[in-house]
Amino acid sequence: MEFKDLEIFQLVAEKGTITEAAKDLKYVQSNITSRIRKLEDELNTPLFNRHRRGMSLTPEGKKLLTYSKKIIALTEEMKQAVQSNGEPSGKLEIGTVETVIHLPKILSSYVKKYKDVDLSVFTGVTSTLVEEVLHHKLDGAFITESDLHPDLVAHEVFQEELVLISDNRVSSLDELVEEPILCFSKGCGYRARLAEWYRDQDISPKKIMEFGTLETILRSTTMGLGIAFVPKSEVTQMEKNGLIRFHQVPEQYSKIKTVFIRRADTSLTPTIEKFIETIESSKKENLFSK
CATH class of the missing domain: 3.40.190.10 (Periplasmic binding protein-like II)
Known part of the structure; x- marks a missing residue:
């Protein structure tokens, strides 16, 4: 099983069609199809249901998608840890509840200082953001404080x-x-x-x-x-x-408190470490109004 096969499998699962996945990857459709069939042959199970509207995951495909996301996230983390020169770089995907009024101050301070980071911000409600951090879809998230899952670490932001x-x-x-x-x-x-x-x-x-x-x-x-x-x-x-x-x-x-959460078992790469440091620095500099 090749790592690229998992990437292709995950993209097809997200897009729902071979056509859309091929466009994103700039591959011919037949190449995508053969890689998916090769993966199904190796695992000896169908991963997708094929129908006129596209493709949907079988129960076995859903199981593989869970592991695939973990493997891809861990691989990206490994690359950052090994290749890093101590300076933040690469992708950083952060979630936030809609009402974090102080968030622009944190983001502005971070982005101006660390220009090699490709930062993306996604909004959602607390419960959804918690799930996305737990399942490696987000590197961290600003949420309203709640009972913390044991696999998460929280950093207080403001009240x-x-x-x-x-x-x-x-x-x-x-x-x-x-x-x-x-x-x-x-x-x-x-x-x-x-x-x-x-x-x-x-x-x-x-x-x-x-x-x-x-x-x-x-x-x-x-x-x-x-x-x-x-x-x-x-x-x-x-x-x-x-x-x-x-x-x-x-x-x-x-x-009510707003906290920044991340997975407890992931490596604290320079990219996320400096983001947390930016939060702490903003608090010390009294950038947050009470």
């Missing part, structure tokens, strides 16, 4: 205060709990905290509406569509401008 916001019509708690909740999808740490408060108050939300971006949630709140539980630092100016109203929630629900 946020969450605040419940509404348009100016809503003034009392009774009115508040009648409003729809505007939030991210399940797995969001802020949503989980608000759900905990509702549960402890023995309140059932009347309606939950999910959105993909913070901007949409905030604009919908100002238009009276519902209420939202968001970092105070994100909406202080909106409150000063009279666009929204703050509603305080007890500290046990409103105080």
